[in-house]
Amino acid sequence: MSTLEVKDLHVSIEGKNILKGVNLKLATGEIHAIMGPNGTGKSTLSEAIMGNPAYKVDQGEILLDGENILDLPVDERARAGLFLAMQYPAEIPGVTNAEFIRGAINARRAEDNPISVRNFLKKLDKTMSFLDMTEEMADRYLNEGFSGGEKKRNEILQLMMIEPKFAILDEIDSGLDIDALKVVSKGVNEMRGQDFGSLIITHYQRLLNYIVPDVVHVMMDGRIVAQGGPELAKQLEDEGYAGLRDELGLDIKLTDEDA
Amino acid sequence: MLDLKKYPDVAAYVQAVAEPKWFTEKRIEALDELKNLKMPSFQKIRYRNWPIRVKKDLNNVKSEIPLPEDIDENAVTMVQTGQQTLLTNVSEKLQKQGVIICDWKTALDEHPELVKKYFMQKAIKITENKLTAEHVAKLTSGILVYIPKNVILKDPLTMYFIQDALQKIDYVHHVLLVADINSEVSYLENILTVGTEKTTANIIVEVIALEGSHVKFASVDRLGKNTTVYLNRRGYLKRDAKIDWSLGMMSDGNIVGDYDSELVGAGSHAETKVVAISTGEQVQGIDTRVTNYGRNSIGHILQHGVILQRSNLVFNGIGHVEKGAIGADAQQESRVLMLSRYARGDANPILLIDDNNVTAGHAASVGRVDEQQLYYLMSRGLPKKMAERLVIRGFLGPVLAAIPSRSIQIELENMIERKLVDGQKDE
Numbered sequence: 001m002s003t004l005e006v007k008d009l010h011v012s013i014e015g016k017n018i019l020k021g022v023n024l025k026l027a028t029g030e031i032h033a034i035m036g037p038n039g040t041g042k043s044t045l046s047e048a049i050m051g052n053p054a055y056k057v058d059q060g061e062i063l064l065d066g067e068n069i070l071d072l073p074v075d076e077r078a079r080a081g082l083f084l085a086m087q088y089p090a091e092i093p094g095v096t097n098a099e100f101i102r103g104a105i106n107a108r109r110a111e112d113n114p115i116s117v118r119n120f121l122k123k124l125d126k127t128m129s130f131l132d133m134t135e136e137m138a139d140r141y142l143n144e145g146f147s148g149g150e151k152k153r154n155e156i157l158q159l160m161m162i163e164p165k166f167a168i169l170d171e172i173d174s175g176l177d178i179d180a181l182k183v184v185s186k187g188v189n190e191m192r193g194q195d196f197g198s199l200i201i202t203h204y205q206r207l208l209n210y211i212v213p214d215v216v217h218v219m220m221d222g223r224i225v226a227q228g229g230p231e232l233a234k235q236l237e238d239e240g241y242a243g244l245r246d247e248l249g250l251d252i253k254l255t256d257e258d259a
Numbered sequence: 260m261l262d263l264k265k266y267p268d269v270a271a272y273v274q275a276v277a278e279p280k281w282f283t284e285k286r287i288e289a290l291d292e293l294k295n296l297k298m299p300s301f302q303k304i305r306y307r308n309w310p311i312r313v314k315k316d317l318n319n320v321k322s323e324i325p326l327p328e329d330i331d332e333n334a335v336t337m338v339q340t341g342q343q344t345l346l347t348n349v350s351e352k353l354q355k356q357g358v359i360i361c362d363w364k365t366a367l368d369e370h371p372e373l374v375k376k377y378f379m380q381k382a383i384k385i386t387e388n389k390l391t392a393e394h395v396a397k398l399t400s401g402i403l404v405y406i407p408k409n410v411i412l413k414d415p416l417t418m419y420f421i422q423d424a425l426q427k428i429d430y431v432h433h434v435l436l437v438a439d440i441n442s443e444v445s446y447l448e449n450i451l452t453v454g455t456e457k458t459t460a461n462i463i464v465e466v467i468a469l470e471g472s473h474v475k476f477a478s479v480d481r482l483g484k485n486t487t488v489y490l491n492r493r494g495y496l497k498r499d500a501k502i503d504w505s506l507g508m509m510s511d512g513n514i515v516g517d518y519d520s521e522l523v524g525a526g527s528h529a530e531t532k533v534v535a536i537s538t539g540e541q542v543q544g545i546d547t548r549v550t551n552y553g554r555n556s557i558g559h560i561l562q563h564g565v566i567l568q569r570s571n572l573v574f575n576g577i578g579h580v581e582k583g584a585i586g587a588d589a590q591q592e593s594r595v596l597m598l599s600r601y602a603r604g605d606a607n608p609i610l611l612i613d614d615n616n617v618t619a620g621h622a623a624s625v626g627r628v629d630e631q632q633l634y635y636l637m638s639r640g641l642p643k644k645m646a647e648r649l650v651i652r653g654f655l656g657p658v659l660a661a662i663p664s665r666s667i668q669i670e671l672e673n674m675i676e677r678k679l680v681d682g683q684k685d686e
Contacts, residue, residue, distance in 0.1 A: 051638075053634070054630075073637070073643070074634060074637045075637040075638075075640055075642050075646070078637065078638055078639055078640035079640045083639075084638055086635065089635060090632045090635035090636075091632075092632055092635070092636065092650065093653040093657075094649075094652045094653030094654070094655070094656030095652060095653055100636070100639070100649070103649075104640050104641060107640040107641050107642065141653070158639060
């Protein structure tokens with residue numbers, strides 16, 4: 001079993017404090033959801049865990065299997081077992097999707113022991129067909145000219161090919177129609193198992209109908225303010241974030257709330 | 260009688276190699292004119308304090324460089340090391356078709372009519388500047404390629420020119436490629452250095468594309484770190500002729516590249532693609548020009564370059580449309596990507612339009628690597644240097660994709676990868 005633990009994490013971007021002490025622990029075999037209103041620091045948390053250099057950690061620790069990974073650059077964190085499915089994946093012209101994924105897999109293997117082309121293609125074909133992706137997607141340049149839905153599917157394809165220990169899915173449901181949402185969920189559920197843990201960041205409860213979480217965390221104003229089972233997500237759907245805030249007696253202004 | 264008293268080194272050299280008198284006369288003409296000529300000038304390319312002048316005496320020198328192991332003897336057309344020709348493969352079929360591929364000495368001895376007609380006569384003049392005159396005065400190696408009328412060569416000609424920097428000798432090399440009416444040829448030259456002595460190279464390539472001919476000219480330049488280079492490639496295009504230039508600048512030293520196409524004939528067409536990578540502390544100044552003289556002539560320039568470490572890369576793109584070139588089209592795009600904060604780069608578009616009824620355009624940019632792209636690639640576990648190489652590949656992709664020969668694309672891709680890996684080592 002592997003663990004990913006976030007302890008008292010404070011993060012700022014361009015001098016502005018976004019995370020103000022986040023605590024979180026997840027183990028392989030578990031799926032956690034983080035819900036929260038806009039502008040509350042959910043994406044910051046995922047970028048900070050992954051190691052985006054634009055985000056500055058001011059305090060706290062991020063531990064993977066008990067080892068602090070804050071000093072590791074993003075590529076080393078990835079090779080150590082972290083994966084972030086991004087909200088806005090970059091487009092890379094000139095590099096085909098298949099070539100990129102093979103490079104990512106080989107980056108985790110010894111230099112003299114790359115995955116054979118045959119085994120790679122077999123796995124790629126199988127996974128793409130599982131995700132209802134057309135074959136030509138493998139030969140297209142990485143995310144270039146992909147629709148929003150294609151990009152999200154492509155993130156899940158990479159997830160399934162790379163097989164990380166922990167995957168953070170940052171609003172993977174945004175901009176998806178219901179069919180695409182089902183495919184993306186199918187991919188994550190396929191990964192579910194003793195060797196895989198996931199942190200699913202979402203704005204809406206809808207995604208959690210398809211990927212049922214073990215634990216739901218609610219974030220507001222840079223902190224986790226509530227924790228519970230899947231029923232907490234349902235409660236939020238009914239009462240809204242403002243309702244939960246008032247119930248908890250928190251003095252927080254929500255970004256999208258009218259003055 | 261030639262009066263060679265003034266130039267004893269020339270006298271000794273021409274006697275040693277038994278040079279035909281008419282060619283020695285050209286050397287003397289160049290030497291006599293030298294003091295009246297200027298150095299060539301290129302915007303934003305400052306090279307005056309480089310050791311780019313060919314100062315050493317004319318000398319007949321043997322090279323001890325063996326055939327490099329990675330060269331497949333059966334797949335190449337010619338290999339030259341220094342002033343020598345190591346091997347020449349011209350099939351019987353080509354000979355029967357009248358194709359001439361020979362070294363410079365043979366060209367002077369056996370094909371004087373071709374050399375007299377085209378050598379520094381159409382594309383470039385001997386007295387154009389100090390460096391072109393020095394070139395003629397000190398020329399010691401080269402080749403002549405002649406493709407007769409209506410001959411279409413399916414297989415590319417592949418040349419290796421190896422500069423000998425094991426010795427302190429200048430490298431002065433000439434390529435004269437003449438494609439006669441309606442002929443077609445694909446030509447690839449690899450120019451590289453063996454050795455690390457501080458040397459000067461002065462290389463001029465003339466491509467004469469006669470009516471209706473089509474020349475695909477590709478090069479992979481890998482001259483050494485301690486070789487200072489003047490490299491002038493010039494095309495001269497008659498009616499409906501076409502030249503596709505695909506130039507890979509992977510040299511490691513300071514270099515002035517002057518790549519020009521003279522679109523003399525109506526409907527002539529030049530496509531110039533340049534890919535350059537600068538590393539270390541080198542300076543590469545590249546001045547690419549198309550000049551439209553002929554009606555409906557087309558001159559396009561597409562050049563992308565990457566700058567690493569403390570190196571410098573300048574792209575000038577010049578579209579010059581002369582008066583009377585009605586219907587001409589001159590387009591250019593120059594882009595530079597800088598990978599380090601110490602790198603310096605410039606993309607400098609110049610349009611000179613002397614006729615109204617033409618189309619012309621330019622695009623130029625100098626930028627840095629997109630941090631989001633790097634982060635994304637690295638977030639999948641790719642090490643930073645590999646991620647950078649992928650971003651660079653994407654940046655150079657549009658130029659590589661536009662190169663007409665797949666095998667040359669692959670050759671260039673491999674060479675780019677090699678130069679980038681070498682360049683990143685010192686970071």
